[in-house]
Amino acid sequence: MESQSRPCPSCAAPVPGAYCGACGERLLGADELTVRAQLAQLVNGLFNIDGRVLRSLFTLGFRPGGLSYDYCRGARVKHLKPVQVFLLANVAYFLLQPYTGFNTFRSTLTLQIEQQLYSEQLAELVRARLAASGESLADFAVRFDARADSYARSLLILLAPLYAVALWALDLRARRRTFVEALVLATHFVAFMLVYNYLLGLNAVRMAIDFGLPSYGEITGSMVTLPILWLWCTLALRRFYELSSARAAARAAVITGLLLPIVVLYRFVLFWITYWSV
Ligand SMILES: [Zn+2]
Incomplete structure (x- = not known):
């Protein structure tokens, strides 16, 4: 040897x-320093990255918590890093979301001033502003929506630490995982939510509506996305925190339920950031 x-x-x-x-x-x-070998390496590298992307997306969806579990035990070469998974999900979401017909994280002006708990007050505010400036609502909406989109991309990143705090708080007494580990799981959770719930899930809902499913707007969407999210979260918590199914299911209900206030808060913050900058 x-x-x-x-x-x-x-x-x-x-x-x-x-x-x-x-x-x-x-x-x-x-023969590594030949053009031929370099080209072969380049091609190989491209396919390798591709393989990792597909494998990561598959694991994200069908082995809940598996990406986080492996990452935290140090097995990291087979999958993308948590931040890369999140960025991939983020890009995919903003690219494909318009086809789903639901605006969960996009939050257009129409949605903000017509369909939210706080819409009445905001609509009044917008009307007063347009009356003063003389701009039409349609023109303002175009400017507003474009700006809201670019802020939404950045604001989405805040969801992961928000969920990490929740996961960490639920684990506070047992301390099975550190905050950073909770952040890893939270990042994957948000990525799952974007790709599987808000792209694939809602797209399926929209198609079902096209085929005659009665639609109650966002409530119909939530009736499909929340159970999927809860199931994923149960399996992920069971694996990641090594909990019993019952405990995992109860904690998953808390995490899933948080989505409703979080989305409301998210939209409200997004409205103000956008409103003051357009
Ligand atoms: Zn050496």
């Missing part, structure tokens, strides 16, 4: 395999 090891080009330690055990350097292969 000793005769087969080569000196590491970076630190000179003997290297028996492909990677230096002392500094982590990867040793060059025999």
